[in-house]
Amino acid sequence: MPIPFPSHEWVKAFQDRLNNSAAYADVAKNWESDVLFHIEYPDGSIQLLYMDLWHGQCRDAHQVPLEGRDKKAAFRLTAPLANFVKILKGELEAMQAMMTGKLKVQGNMVVMLKNIPTVLEFVRVAQQVETDFPK
């Protein structure tokens, strides 16, 4: 059954997918950074999803309550909801989005550039989550 995006249930389902992906475990074996997804709605509100990614596994994943909007992570990836949806639907390639500012990166860009296969496999797994996209 499709899971609404973005939501706590969705990021937990994504975590489960990641932790069962041999391809991700292999390509991300050197990754040691947590990521905060900062999703902007047209009305100005936001939603935050957090994932702790470590050596090919996702150790923690949850929706961050609004009072935790200042939560720190190695990377904060910010974009309008529509751009996140495009990435999940395969209409916008993640590295292109990052390099053109459609997905703003706060964090060490060097790490991203050195781990392109990891980033792309991460997105590929996310696209496997059966998702109910916002209308």
Added chain:
Amino acid sequence: MNGYHGQLLVVHLTTGQITTRALDPALLLDYLGGSALSAALLYPSLTRDLDPLGPDNPLLILGGPLTGLSGPAEGRFTVCAKSPATGLWGEANCGGFFGPELRFAGYDGLLVTGRASSPVYLWIRDDHAELRPADHLWGQADTYQTQEKLRAEVGEKLARVLCIGLAGERLIPFSLLLCDHGRVAGRTGMGAVMGSKNLKGIAVRGAQKIPLAREAEFSRLRSAANLALRNETVTTALRETGSAGGAEYFDFMGEMPKRYFTSGVFEGAGKVSGAVMNETILTGVSTCHACVVACGRVVTLPGERPGKGPEYETMVGFGPQLLVDDLAAITRLGRLCDAYGLDSISMSGVVGLAYLLYAEGRLSASEAGGPLNWGDPTGAERLIHLTVRRGGLGEILAQGARALGRHFGAEELAVQVNGLEVPYHDPRAASGMSLVYATSPRGACHNQSDYFLLDILRDAREETGITLHDRFDGPEKAASVARHQDWRTVHNALVHCFFAAAPPQMILDLVNTATGFDYSLTGLFRAGERAWNLKRAINHRLGLTRANDQLPKLLLQPYADGGAAGFAPDLPAMLSAYYAARGWDEATGQPTRETLQRLGLAAVADDLWT
């Protein structure tokens, strides 16, 4: 005249006479500056029988209306003449501080004609300009030492110096001009043109104000534009990782060539990138005049003083193209090119071809002074020294990749277009570059259009009207490529750095408030199109035909592996669509009379078609 001083400094080296020449306001309005205005000013002088290394080849150094005004990445200038590398339109583009300083001295540009009877340098201090002997510098110093010596001689620590190295003195057709911390006017052999005139260098210092049409408004816009540029993602990436920051992604997409354009993969590619540089040898960054991007790399190798680090082209040319994964060795090869005054794109292209010829058994170790094994940078260093000495094989190397291939009966292996070695953005991964390379007015060049970024990143500002296409598309993207070339020709007129991703409306507003012109975005594009067609017309006068619009054989053979395996551009079909989009004659490749007239180039049409 706002945005300009309205004059060139004119130096007649044969007579030693130094004068000024007023610039025609109508030409400034139509061409703005940089290489576009250069084309208009040099058009009458550039003929087929003009010797590029003869005294009659005029060398023109020009900024643009925004040069030196501290706007977003506006510190650049251009150097133009007939090219000794191609025999066609020659154009090189340079950053640093020299261009702004020339404007501060009260000149929009510098025109050098004739030939001095012995080596000289030019010292410009505002309205005082003089030629001084340079025999003591000729054959002595590398380009960095030359700068230091000239600054000491003129007694101005803050003088900006543009100079040639041994390569320019020895008329190597891919020699460059260098200023500041390794900023270069690299392509098409402008260093050799300067060397042929016995002009070793130019030192300049000035304190003149550049008049502006609406100064307060310009100042406000400039601050906003710099702030906007500072906040761009691409600016952050360039500041953190330099121009080589895209290396990993270009490699992933198969856009970075390896093993002299014959392999789509190289295991060591991940060891040579802007990101790796950042984590290993980077100790600082450098900028051009008032630039918020700061893409320049300062690196420190063990036991050495800090110095220039490689940008993308140098890194790929002496790295993956030779299967070298040693960033320190690549850095040293780039610095050697700078010291000699060699264009590192062309030099690494020549070296890469030599390695391929050696691998194929066409070039022997004895001819090359030793082995040229893939992965070993020592052979490259040896070939660079040989090239500048111009002895033995060096004499062939010094004539460029086309001549080297021809000498060994393998001209088809030389990856060049019209005598200019191809930069390291592969059209087999970004098909737009096939048109860019084939039709560039100065031979294979990524600085007439960096369309690879559109192909790879799939991003264009909507207001430019530049449409996006799949990176492997064919004729359907021809009109988009042409429009992008026009836009980048505007950049090369202003002279505005491609790395500054400022919104077009901001650029337009800066131009209009600085000059008082009333350009629209459409008008700017028209100015770009006009200059592009004028350069094309110049090249036809210099002997270019439709057959010159080609790509080398290796770029038409698909890679067997890597991120772009299996694809080769359909150049003939793309060219036909391109000619149609441009309004060029399919049979001759010339701009039609109607096209030239539409762009206000009726006199050029008469020259071309009668």
